[in-house]
Amino acid sequence: MFVPVGNIGGVNDWDGPESVLAGKPIAAAEELRAAAAGGRWELASHGLRHCDLRALPAPERRAQLLAAQERLSSLAGRPVLDLAYPFGLSDQAVRADARAAGYRMAFADSRRQAATASRSPACPSAARRAGRPSGSSSSRTSATSSDSLAGWRAGSPARGLKGWRS
Numbered sequence: 619m620f621v622p623v624g625n626i627g628g629v630n631d632w633d634g635p636e637s638v639l640a641g642k643p644i645a646a647a648e649e650l651r652a653a654a655a656g657g658r659w660e661l662a663s664h665g666l667r668h669c670d671l672r673a674l675p676a677p678e679r680r681a682q683l684l685a686a687q688e689r690l691s692s693l694a695g696r697p698v699l700d701l702a703y704p705f706g707l708s709d710q711a712v713r714a715d716a717r718a719a720g721y722r723m724a725f726a727d728s729r730r731q732a733a734t735a736s737r738s739p740a741c742p743s744a745a746r747r748a749g750r751p752s753g754s755s756s757s758r759t760s761a762t763s764s765d766s767l768a769g770w771r772a773g774s775p776a777r778g779l780k781g782w783r784s
């Protein structure tokens with residue numbers, strides 16, 4: 619499951635009031651540790667804060683990507699190598715920084731990417747004020763190529779994708 623690391627034990631503070639996910643609790647550290655230890659779940663990064671990484675200054679973006687990976691790896695007790703970009707949004711600089719931080723694979727949302735251009739909110743406080751398009755399809759990218767995520771998604775509970783606690 620993809621974990622917004624800075625929100626562990628907190629709530630979804632990035633989706634606007636139009637979203638049913640707004641305010642939903644995020645699993646706590648003990649729950650994530652137990653899930654990973656049980657072998658059924660693999661923990662992957664969803665960034666540190668739920669920010670549009672494209673909009674962050676490069677040093678801040680790199681620091682967040684690295685911190686998210688380090689914290690989650692420590693929690694999981696093994697290296698965390700996968701990432702889902704917050705909002706599914708990335709660009710060339712974001713992908714290069716994800717690679718540099720040591721991620722081997724990252725998931726993007728190509729439809730949202732096309733819909734938002736560069737107008738997406740940078741961080742949760744901005745996300746609460748701005749409406750965002752609903753409905754999206756996902757694609758999976760290594761830093762350089764993309765293919766469909768549909769099959770991978772089918773087997774995963776939607777709540778699990780972002781580390782929701784039911």
Ligand SMILES: [Zn+2]
Nearest residue numbers: 664704705780
């Ligand atoms: Zn997200």
